[in-house]
Amino acid sequence: MALIGAALTGCSNSLTDSDEKQAEEAPASSAAQEDEKESTPASGEASTSQNEDIVLSNGMIEVGNPESVEVVVNKQRKLPEGYTPPDLTVPDVPFSFEEDHPKKQLRQEAADALEELFERSDQEGMDLVAASGYRSYERQEAIYERNVEVYGKEETDTFSASPGTSEHQTGLAMDVTSAEMAFKLTQAFGDTPEGEWLADHAYEYGFIIRYPEGDNNITGYKYEPWHLRYVGKEAAAEVHEQQVTLEEFFGYEPVGEAE
Ligand SMILES: [Zn+2]
Incomplete structure:
Protein backbone atom coordinates (compact mmCIF):
# COMPACT_ATOMS: atom_id res chain seq x y z
CA MET A 1 0.00 0.00 0.00
CA ALA A 2 1.26 3.47 -0.82
CA LEU A 3 2.23 5.73 2.02
CA ILE A 4 -0.63 8.08 1.29
CA GLY A 5 -3.15 5.28 1.65
CA ALA A 6 -1.71 3.99 4.85
CA ALA A 7 -1.37 7.47 6.27
CA LEU A 8 -5.05 8.27 6.12
CA THR A 9 -5.91 6.62 9.38
CA GLY A 10 -4.95 6.72 13.00
CA CYS A 11 -3.63 3.26 12.42
CA SER A 12 -1.05 4.56 9.98
CA ASN A 13 1.47 1.86 9.69
CA SER A 14 3.67 2.67 6.76
CA LEU A 15 7.14 2.01 8.16
CA THR A 16 8.86 -1.28 8.07
CA ASP A 17 10.60 -1.77 11.33
CA SER A 18 13.43 -4.15 11.80
CA ASP A 19 14.34 -2.70 15.13
CA GLU A 20 12.15 -2.97 18.15
CA LYS A 21 14.64 -1.20 20.35
CA GLN A 22 14.60 -1.51 24.06
CA ALA A 23 12.91 1.44 25.62
CA GLU A 24 15.40 3.89 26.92
CA GLU A 25 15.12 5.24 30.39
CA ALA A 26 12.94 8.29 30.26
CA PRO A 27 14.35 11.22 32.20
CA ALA A 28 11.92 12.27 34.86
CA SER A 29 10.25 15.49 33.85
CA SER A 30 10.78 18.01 36.59
CA ALA A 31 7.89 19.99 35.19
CA ALA A 32 5.50 17.12 35.71
CA GLN A 33 3.34 17.54 38.70
CA GLU A 34 1.23 15.21 40.71
CA ASP A 35 -2.42 15.91 40.43
CA GLU A 36 -5.36 14.44 42.24
CA LYS A 37 -7.34 14.19 39.08
CA GLU A 38 -10.87 13.09 39.55
CA SER A 39 -11.83 10.66 36.88
CA THR A 40 -15.51 10.50 37.88
CA PRO A 41 -16.22 7.29 36.01
CA ALA A 42 -19.59 7.22 34.33
CA SER A 43 -20.01 3.64 35.40
CA GLY A 44 -20.19 2.64 39.01
CA GLU A 45 -18.26 -0.44 38.05
CA ALA A 46 -15.31 1.46 36.64
CA SER A 47 -11.95 0.69 38.12
CA THR A 48 -10.65 2.72 41.02
CA SER A 49 -7.21 2.60 39.46
CA GLN A 50 -8.06 5.57 37.24
CA ASN A 51 -6.97 8.24 39.71
CA GLU A 52 -3.21 8.29 39.53
CA ASP A 53 -2.87 10.31 36.35
CA ILE A 54 -0.17 12.98 36.10
CA VAL A 55 -0.73 16.35 34.44
CA LEU A 56 2.31 17.18 32.31
CA SER A 57 3.67 20.68 31.78
CA ASN A 58 2.17 20.84 28.28
CA GLY A 59 -1.28 20.13 29.67
CA MET A 60 -1.38 16.55 28.49
CA ILE A 61 -2.05 13.75 30.92
CA GLU A 62 0.20 10.80 31.54
CA VAL A 63 -2.04 7.88 32.41
CA GLY A 64 -1.55 6.36 35.82
CA ASN A 65 -2.85 2.94 34.86
CA PRO A 66 -1.06 1.94 31.65
CA GLU A 67 -1.32 -1.77 32.45
CA SER A 68 -5.06 -1.71 33.14
CA VAL A 69 -7.26 -3.20 30.41
CA GLU A 70 -9.47 -0.15 31.04
CA VAL A 71 -6.73 2.40 30.32
CA VAL A 72 -7.92 5.30 28.17
CA VAL A 73 -5.27 6.54 25.76
CA ASN A 74 -6.04 9.34 23.33
CA LYS A 75 -4.66 12.64 22.03
CA GLN A 76 -4.83 14.10 25.55
CA ARG A 77 -3.95 11.03 27.56
CA LYS A 78 -0.61 9.42 26.81
CA LEU A 79 1.30 6.40 27.98
CA PRO A 80 4.51 6.90 29.98
CA GLU A 81 7.49 7.42 27.67
CA GLY A 82 8.99 4.12 26.62
CA TYR A 83 6.12 2.12 28.13
CA THR A 84 6.19 -1.53 27.10
CA PRO A 85 3.18 -3.71 27.93
CA PRO A 86 3.73 -6.90 29.91
CA ASP A 87 2.83 -10.36 28.64
CA LEU A 88 2.81 -9.65 24.91
CA THR A 89 2.09 -12.74 22.85
CA VAL A 90 1.02 -13.65 19.32
CA PRO A 91 -2.62 -14.75 19.10
CA ASP A 92 -3.31 -17.89 17.09
CA VAL A 93 -5.45 -16.25 14.41
CA PRO A 94 -5.04 -15.71 10.65
CA PHE A 95 -3.04 -12.62 9.73
CA SER A 96 -3.00 -10.61 6.53
CA PHE A 97 0.74 -11.33 6.19
CA GLU A 98 2.97 -14.31 6.86
CA GLU A 99 6.21 -13.07 8.33
CA ASP A 100 7.01 -12.68 11.98
CA HIS A 101 6.46 -9.14 13.11
CA PRO A 102 6.05 -7.42 16.50
CA LYS A 103 2.71 -6.03 15.34
CA LYS A 104 1.22 -9.52 15.53
CA GLN A 105 1.33 -9.23 19.30
CA LEU A 106 -1.34 -8.48 21.86
CA ARG A 107 -1.31 -8.78 25.61
CA GLN A 108 -2.17 -12.28 26.80
CA GLU A 109 -5.72 -11.56 27.97
CA ALA A 110 -6.58 -9.72 24.75
CA ALA A 111 -4.92 -12.40 22.63
CA ASP A 112 -6.98 -15.15 24.29
CA ALA A 113 -10.16 -13.14 23.75
CA LEU A 114 -9.28 -12.48 20.11
CA GLU A 115 -8.81 -16.19 19.50
CA GLU A 116 -12.29 -16.87 20.87
CA LEU A 117 -13.76 -14.09 18.77
CA PHE A 118 -12.12 -15.41 15.61
CA GLU A 119 -13.24 -18.94 16.35
CA ARG A 120 -16.85 -17.88 16.70
CA SER A 121 -16.74 -15.59 13.66
CA ASP A 122 -15.29 -18.45 11.61
CA GLN A 123 -18.12 -20.75 12.75
CA GLU A 124 -20.56 -18.12 11.51
CA GLY A 125 -18.96 -17.96 8.08
CA MET A 126 -16.95 -14.80 8.56
CA ASP A 127 -13.53 -14.44 7.04
CA LEU A 128 -11.64 -12.14 9.39
CA VAL A 129 -7.91 -11.59 9.37
CA ALA A 130 -5.80 -9.65 11.84
CA ALA A 131 -3.63 -6.89 10.40
CA SER A 132 -1.91 -4.87 13.09
CA GLY A 133 -1.73 -5.02 16.87
CA TYR A 134 1.03 -3.92 19.19
CA ARG A 135 3.22 -1.03 18.15
CA SER A 136 6.15 0.11 20.26
CA TYR A 137 6.68 3.66 21.48
CA GLU A 138 9.79 3.91 19.33
CA ARG A 139 8.04 2.63 16.23
CA GLN A 140 5.15 5.04 16.69
CA GLU A 141 7.69 7.83 17.12
CA ALA A 142 9.33 6.91 13.82
CA ILE A 143 5.97 6.72 12.02
CA TYR A 144 4.86 10.05 13.43
CA GLU A 145 8.11 11.82 12.64
CA ARG A 146 8.13 10.56 9.08
CA ASN A 147 4.55 11.77 8.62
CA VAL A 148 5.52 15.20 10.01
CA GLU A 149 8.33 15.37 7.47
CA VAL A 150 5.97 14.55 4.63
CA TYR A 151 2.78 16.32 5.67
CA GLY A 152 3.77 18.85 8.32
CA LYS A 153 2.75 18.67 11.94
CA GLU A 154 -0.69 20.23 11.66
CA GLU A 155 -1.84 17.84 8.95
CA THR A 156 -0.16 14.87 10.59
CA ASP A 157 -1.96 15.44 13.86
CA THR A 158 -5.29 14.88 12.13
CA PHE A 159 -4.54 11.26 11.28
CA SER A 160 -1.39 10.03 13.01
CA ALA A 161 -0.90 9.54 16.72
CA SER A 162 2.07 11.20 18.37
CA PRO A 163 4.33 8.89 20.40
CA GLY A 164 2.62 7.68 23.55
CA THR A 165 -0.89 8.43 22.31
CA SER A 166 -1.53 5.44 20.06
CA GLU A 167 -3.79 2.80 21.46
CA HIS A 168 -1.71 0.24 19.62
CA GLN A 169 1.04 0.84 22.18
CA THR A 170 -1.14 -0.59 24.95
CA GLY A 171 -1.06 -4.06 23.40
CA LEU A 172 -4.86 -4.03 23.68
CA ALA A 173 -5.78 -2.98 20.13
CA MET A 174 -5.90 -5.00 16.92
CA ASP A 175 -6.86 -3.84 13.46
CA VAL A 176 -8.79 -6.50 11.58
CA THR A 177 -9.93 -6.74 8.00
CA SER A 178 -10.86 -9.35 5.41
CA ALA A 179 -9.88 -10.76 2.05
CA GLU A 180 -12.96 -9.06 0.60
CA MET A 181 -11.36 -5.76 1.60
CA ALA A 182 -8.05 -6.87 0.01
CA PHE A 183 -6.78 -6.61 3.60
CA LYS A 184 -7.06 -2.82 3.59
CA LEU A 185 -8.22 -0.70 6.50
CA THR A 186 -10.94 1.51 5.11
CA GLN A 187 -14.34 2.62 6.29
CA ALA A 188 -16.04 0.41 3.70
CA PHE A 189 -15.14 -2.53 5.93
CA GLY A 190 -17.96 -1.44 8.25
CA ASP A 191 -20.52 -2.35 5.57
CA THR A 192 -19.15 -5.82 4.89
CA PRO A 193 -20.56 -8.90 6.65
CA GLU A 194 -17.37 -9.08 8.73
CA GLY A 195 -17.59 -5.43 9.75
CA GLU A 196 -21.24 -5.74 10.67
CA TRP A 197 -20.61 -8.95 12.57
CA LEU A 198 -17.91 -7.25 14.64
CA ALA A 199 -20.13 -4.29 15.43
CA ASP A 200 -22.76 -6.73 16.72
CA HIS A 201 -20.59 -9.31 18.49
CA ALA A 202 -17.16 -7.98 19.39
CA TYR A 203 -18.36 -6.90 22.83
CA GLU A 204 -19.20 -10.51 23.70
CA TYR A 205 -15.46 -11.13 23.70
CA GLY A 206 -14.49 -7.95 25.52
CA PHE A 207 -13.75 -5.79 22.47
CA ILE A 208 -15.27 -2.49 21.37
CA ILE A 209 -15.22 -0.60 18.09
CA ARG A 210 -13.09 2.14 19.61
CA TYR A 211 -13.71 4.88 17.04
CA PRO A 212 -17.42 4.83 16.18
CA GLU A 213 -18.96 6.68 13.25
CA GLY A 214 -19.73 10.34 13.96
CA ASP A 215 -17.79 10.53 17.22
CA ASN A 216 -14.53 12.03 16.00
CA ASN A 217 -15.24 15.16 18.02
CA ILE A 218 -15.04 12.97 21.12
CA THR A 219 -12.45 10.33 20.27
CA GLY A 220 -10.27 12.55 18.07
CA TYR A 221 -10.42 10.02 15.23
CA LYS A 222 -12.70 9.36 12.33
CA TYR A 223 -14.73 6.18 12.09
CA GLU A 224 -12.49 3.10 12.17
CA PRO A 225 -14.68 -0.01 11.91
CA TRP A 226 -11.52 -2.14 11.81
CA GLN A 242 -24.98 2.44 26.05
CA GLN A 243 -23.58 3.09 22.56
CA VAL A 244 -20.97 5.48 23.91
CA THR A 245 -17.31 6.14 23.35
CA LEU A 246 -14.71 5.06 25.87
CA GLU A 247 -14.16 8.72 26.76
CA GLU A 248 -17.84 9.14 27.61
CA PHE A 249 -18.00 5.85 29.45
CA PHE A 250 -15.22 6.86 31.83
CA GLY A 251 -16.22 10.51 31.98
CA TYR A 252 -13.18 11.98 30.24
CA GLU A 253 -13.09 15.19 28.23
CA PRO A 254 -13.75 15.02 24.48
CA VAL A 255 -10.51 15.27 22.54
CA GLY A 256 -11.74 16.05 19.03
CA GLU A 257 -10.93 19.01 16.87
CA ALA A 258 -14.16 20.75 17.76
CA GLU A 259 -13.69 23.08 20.71
ZN1 LIG B 1 -5.90 0.66 14.82
Missing part, protein backbone atom coordinates in the same frame (compact mmCIF):
# COMPACT_ATOMS: atom_id res chain seq x y z
CA HIS A 227 -9.94 -1.01 15.09
CA LEU A 228 -10.81 -3.35 17.94
CA ARG A 229 -9.89 -2.41 21.48
CA TYR A 230 -9.96 -4.92 24.31
CA VAL A 231 -11.47 -3.54 27.52
CA GLY A 232 -12.76 -6.73 29.18
CA LYS A 233 -16.20 -8.27 28.81
CA GLU A 234 -17.92 -6.23 31.49
CA ALA A 235 -16.89 -2.80 30.22
CA ALA A 236 -17.36 -3.85 26.59
CA ALA A 237 -20.93 -4.96 27.25
CA GLU A 238 -21.74 -1.64 28.92
CA VAL A 239 -20.12 0.43 26.21
CA HIS A 240 -22.00 -1.58 23.59
CA GLU A 241 -25.32 -1.28 25.37
Whole structure:
Protein backbone atom coordinates (compact mmCIF):
# COMPACT_ATOMS: atom_id res chain seq x y z
CA MET A 1 0.00 0.00 0.00
CA ALA A 2 1.26 3.47 -0.82
CA LEU A 3 2.23 5.73 2.02
CA ILE A 4 -0.63 8.08 1.29
CA GLY A 5 -3.15 5.28 1.65
CA ALA A 6 -1.71 3.99 4.85
CA ALA A 7 -1.37 7.47 6.27
CA LEU A 8 -5.05 8.27 6.12
CA THR A 9 -5.91 6.62 9.38
CA GLY A 10 -4.95 6.72 13.00
CA CYS A 11 -3.63 3.26 12.42
CA SER A 12 -1.05 4.56 9.98
CA ASN A 13 1.47 1.86 9.69
CA SER A 14 3.67 2.67 6.76
CA LEU A 15 7.14 2.01 8.16
CA THR A 16 8.86 -1.28 8.07
CA ASP A 17 10.60 -1.77 11.33
CA SER A 18 13.43 -4.15 11.80
CA ASP A 19 14.34 -2.70 15.13
CA GLU A 20 12.15 -2.97 18.15
CA LYS A 21 14.64 -1.20 20.35
CA GLN A 22 14.60 -1.51 24.06
CA ALA A 23 12.91 1.44 25.62
CA GLU A 24 15.40 3.89 26.92
CA GLU A 25 15.12 5.24 30.39
CA ALA A 26 12.94 8.29 30.26
CA PRO A 27 14.35 11.22 32.20
CA ALA A 28 11.92 12.27 34.86
CA SER A 29 10.25 15.49 33.85
CA SER A 30 10.78 18.01 36.59
CA ALA A 31 7.89 19.99 35.19
CA ALA A 32 5.50 17.12 35.71
CA GLN A 33 3.34 17.54 38.70
CA GLU A 34 1.23 15.21 40.71
CA ASP A 35 -2.42 15.91 40.43
CA GLU A 36 -5.36 14.44 42.24
CA LYS A 37 -7.34 14.19 39.08
CA GLU A 38 -10.87 13.09 39.55
CA SER A 39 -11.83 10.66 36.88
CA THR A 40 -15.51 10.50 37.88
CA PRO A 41 -16.22 7.29 36.01
CA ALA A 42 -19.59 7.22 34.33
CA SER A 43 -20.01 3.64 35.40
CA GLY A 44 -20.19 2.64 39.01
CA GLU A 45 -18.26 -0.44 38.05
CA ALA A 46 -15.31 1.46 36.64
CA SER A 47 -11.95 0.69 38.12
CA THR A 48 -10.65 2.72 41.02
CA SER A 49 -7.21 2.60 39.46
CA GLN A 50 -8.06 5.57 37.24
CA ASN A 51 -6.97 8.24 39.71
CA GLU A 52 -3.21 8.29 39.53
CA ASP A 53 -2.87 10.31 36.35
CA ILE A 54 -0.17 12.98 36.10
CA VAL A 55 -0.73 16.35 34.44
CA LEU A 56 2.31 17.18 32.31
CA SER A 57 3.67 20.68 31.78
CA ASN A 58 2.17 20.84 28.28
CA GLY A 59 -1.28 20.13 29.67
CA MET A 60 -1.38 16.55 28.49
CA ILE A 61 -2.05 13.75 30.92
CA GLU A 62 0.20 10.80 31.54
CA VAL A 63 -2.04 7.88 32.41
CA GLY A 64 -1.55 6.36 35.82
CA ASN A 65 -2.85 2.94 34.86
CA PRO A 66 -1.06 1.94 31.65
CA GLU A 67 -1.32 -1.77 32.45
CA SER A 68 -5.06 -1.71 33.14
CA VAL A 69 -7.26 -3.20 30.41
CA GLU A 70 -9.47 -0.15 31.04
CA VAL A 71 -6.73 2.40 30.32
CA VAL A 72 -7.92 5.30 28.17
CA VAL A 73 -5.27 6.54 25.76
CA ASN A 74 -6.04 9.34 23.33
CA LYS A 75 -4.66 12.64 22.03
CA GLN A 76 -4.83 14.10 25.55
CA ARG A 77 -3.95 11.03 27.56
CA LYS A 78 -0.61 9.42 26.81
CA LEU A 79 1.30 6.40 27.98
CA PRO A 80 4.51 6.90 29.98
CA GLU A 81 7.49 7.42 27.67
CA GLY A 82 8.99 4.12 26.62
CA TYR A 83 6.12 2.12 28.13
CA THR A 84 6.19 -1.53 27.10
CA PRO A 85 3.18 -3.71 27.93
CA PRO A 86 3.73 -6.90 29.91
CA ASP A 87 2.83 -10.36 28.64
CA LEU A 88 2.81 -9.65 24.91
CA THR A 89 2.09 -12.74 22.85
CA VAL A 90 1.02 -13.65 19.32
CA PRO A 91 -2.62 -14.75 19.10
CA ASP A 92 -3.31 -17.89 17.09
CA VAL A 93 -5.45 -16.25 14.41
CA PRO A 94 -5.04 -15.71 10.65
CA PHE A 95 -3.04 -12.62 9.73
CA SER A 96 -3.00 -10.61 6.53
CA PHE A 97 0.74 -11.33 6.19
CA GLU A 98 2.97 -14.31 6.86
CA GLU A 99 6.21 -13.07 8.33
CA ASP A 100 7.01 -12.68 11.98
CA HIS A 101 6.46 -9.14 13.11
CA PRO A 102 6.05 -7.42 16.50
CA LYS A 103 2.71 -6.03 15.34
CA LYS A 104 1.22 -9.52 15.53
CA GLN A 105 1.33 -9.23 19.30
CA LEU A 106 -1.34 -8.48 21.86
CA ARG A 107 -1.31 -8.78 25.61
CA GLN A 108 -2.17 -12.28 26.80
CA GLU A 109 -5.72 -11.56 27.97
CA ALA A 110 -6.58 -9.72 24.75
CA ALA A 111 -4.92 -12.40 22.63
CA ASP A 112 -6.98 -15.15 24.29
CA ALA A 113 -10.16 -13.14 23.75
CA LEU A 114 -9.28 -12.48 20.11
CA GLU A 115 -8.81 -16.19 19.50
CA GLU A 116 -12.29 -16.87 20.87
CA LEU A 117 -13.76 -14.09 18.77
CA PHE A 118 -12.12 -15.41 15.61
CA GLU A 119 -13.24 -18.94 16.35
CA ARG A 120 -16.85 -17.88 16.70
CA SER A 121 -16.74 -15.59 13.66
CA ASP A 122 -15.29 -18.45 11.61
CA GLN A 123 -18.12 -20.75 12.75
CA GLU A 124 -20.56 -18.12 11.51
CA GLY A 125 -18.96 -17.96 8.08
CA MET A 126 -16.95 -14.80 8.56
CA ASP A 127 -13.53 -14.44 7.04
CA LEU A 128 -11.64 -12.14 9.39
CA VAL A 129 -7.91 -11.59 9.37
CA ALA A 130 -5.80 -9.65 11.84
CA ALA A 131 -3.63 -6.89 10.40
CA SER A 132 -1.91 -4.87 13.09
CA GLY A 133 -1.73 -5.02 16.87
CA TYR A 134 1.03 -3.92 19.19
CA ARG A 135 3.22 -1.03 18.15
CA SER A 136 6.15 0.11 20.26
CA TYR A 137 6.68 3.66 21.48
CA GLU A 138 9.79 3.91 19.33
CA ARG A 139 8.04 2.63 16.23
CA GLN A 140 5.15 5.04 16.69
CA GLU A 141 7.69 7.83 17.12
CA ALA A 142 9.33 6.91 13.82
CA ILE A 143 5.97 6.72 12.02
CA TYR A 144 4.86 10.05 13.43
CA GLU A 145 8.11 11.82 12.64
CA ARG A 146 8.13 10.56 9.08
CA ASN A 147 4.55 11.77 8.62
CA VAL A 148 5.52 15.20 10.01
CA GLU A 149 8.33 15.37 7.47
CA VAL A 150 5.97 14.55 4.63
CA TYR A 151 2.78 16.32 5.67
CA GLY A 152 3.77 18.85 8.32
CA LYS A 153 2.75 18.67 11.94
CA GLU A 154 -0.69 20.23 11.66
CA GLU A 155 -1.84 17.84 8.95
CA THR A 156 -0.16 14.87 10.59
CA ASP A 157 -1.96 15.44 13.86
CA THR A 158 -5.29 14.88 12.13
CA PHE A 159 -4.54 11.26 11.28
CA SER A 160 -1.39 10.03 13.01
CA ALA A 161 -0.90 9.54 16.72
CA SER A 162 2.07 11.20 18.37
CA PRO A 163 4.33 8.89 20.40
CA GLY A 164 2.62 7.68 23.55
CA THR A 165 -0.89 8.43 22.31
CA SER A 166 -1.53 5.44 20.06
CA GLU A 167 -3.79 2.80 21.46
CA HIS A 168 -1.71 0.24 19.62
CA GLN A 169 1.04 0.84 22.18
CA THR A 170 -1.14 -0.59 24.95
CA GLY A 171 -1.06 -4.06 23.40
CA LEU A 172 -4.86 -4.03 23.68
CA ALA A 173 -5.78 -2.98 20.13
CA MET A 174 -5.90 -5.00 16.92
CA ASP A 175 -6.86 -3.84 13.46
CA VAL A 176 -8.79 -6.50 11.58
CA THR A 177 -9.93 -6.74 8.00
CA SER A 178 -10.86 -9.35 5.41
CA ALA A 179 -9.88 -10.76 2.05
CA GLU A 180 -12.96 -9.06 0.60
CA MET A 181 -11.36 -5.76 1.60
CA ALA A 182 -8.05 -6.87 0.01
CA PHE A 183 -6.78 -6.61 3.60
CA LYS A 184 -7.06 -2.82 3.59
CA LEU A 185 -8.22 -0.70 6.50
CA THR A 186 -10.94 1.51 5.11
CA GLN A 187 -14.34 2.62 6.29
CA ALA A 188 -16.04 0.41 3.70
CA PHE A 189 -15.14 -2.53 5.93
CA GLY A 190 -17.96 -1.44 8.25
CA ASP A 191 -20.52 -2.35 5.57
CA THR A 192 -19.15 -5.82 4.89
CA PRO A 193 -20.56 -8.90 6.65
CA GLU A 194 -17.37 -9.08 8.73
CA GLY A 195 -17.59 -5.43 9.75
CA GLU A 196 -21.24 -5.74 10.67
CA TRP A 197 -20.61 -8.95 12.57
CA LEU A 198 -17.91 -7.25 14.64
CA ALA A 199 -20.13 -4.29 15.43
CA ASP A 200 -22.76 -6.73 16.72
CA HIS A 201 -20.59 -9.31 18.49
CA ALA A 202 -17.16 -7.98 19.39
CA TYR A 203 -18.36 -6.90 22.83
CA GLU A 204 -19.20 -10.51 23.70
CA TYR A 205 -15.46 -11.13 23.70
CA GLY A 206 -14.49 -7.95 25.52
CA PHE A 207 -13.75 -5.79 22.47
CA ILE A 208 -15.27 -2.49 21.37
CA ILE A 209 -15.22 -0.60 18.09
CA ARG A 210 -13.09 2.14 19.61
CA TYR A 211 -13.71 4.88 17.04
CA PRO A 212 -17.42 4.83 16.18
CA GLU A 213 -18.96 6.68 13.25
CA GLY A 214 -19.73 10.34 13.96
CA ASP A 215 -17.79 10.53 17.22
CA ASN A 216 -14.53 12.03 16.00
CA ASN A 217 -15.24 15.16 18.02
CA ILE A 218 -15.04 12.97 21.12
CA THR A 219 -12.45 10.33 20.27
CA GLY A 220 -10.27 12.55 18.07
CA TYR A 221 -10.42 10.02 15.23
CA LYS A 222 -12.70 9.36 12.33
CA TYR A 223 -14.73 6.18 12.09
CA GLU A 224 -12.49 3.10 12.17
CA PRO A 225 -14.68 -0.01 11.91
CA TRP A 226 -11.52 -2.14 11.81
CA HIS A 227 -9.94 -1.01 15.09
CA LEU A 228 -10.81 -3.35 17.94
CA ARG A 229 -9.89 -2.41 21.48
CA TYR A 230 -9.96 -4.92 24.31
CA VAL A 231 -11.47 -3.54 27.52
CA GLY A 232 -12.76 -6.73 29.18
CA LYS A 233 -16.20 -8.27 28.81
CA GLU A 234 -17.92 -6.23 31.49
CA ALA A 235 -16.89 -2.80 30.22
CA ALA A 236 -17.36 -3.85 26.59
CA ALA A 237 -20.93 -4.96 27.25
CA GLU A 238 -21.74 -1.64 28.92
CA VAL A 239 -20.12 0.43 26.21
CA HIS A 240 -22.00 -1.58 23.59
CA GLU A 241 -25.32 -1.28 25.37
CA GLN A 242 -24.98 2.44 26.05
CA GLN A 243 -23.58 3.09 22.56
CA VAL A 244 -20.97 5.48 23.91
CA THR A 245 -17.31 6.14 23.35
CA LEU A 246 -14.71 5.06 25.87
CA GLU A 247 -14.16 8.72 26.76
CA GLU A 248 -17.84 9.14 27.61
CA PHE A 249 -18.00 5.85 29.45
CA PHE A 250 -15.22 6.86 31.83
CA GLY A 251 -16.22 10.51 31.98
CA TYR A 252 -13.18 11.98 30.24
CA GLU A 253 -13.09 15.19 28.23
CA PRO A 254 -13.75 15.02 24.48
CA VAL A 255 -10.51 15.27 22.54
CA GLY A 256 -11.74 16.05 19.03
CA GLU A 257 -10.93 19.01 16.87
CA ALA A 258 -14.16 20.75 17.76
CA GLU A 259 -13.69 23.08 20.71
ZN1 LIG B 1 -5.90 0.66 14.82
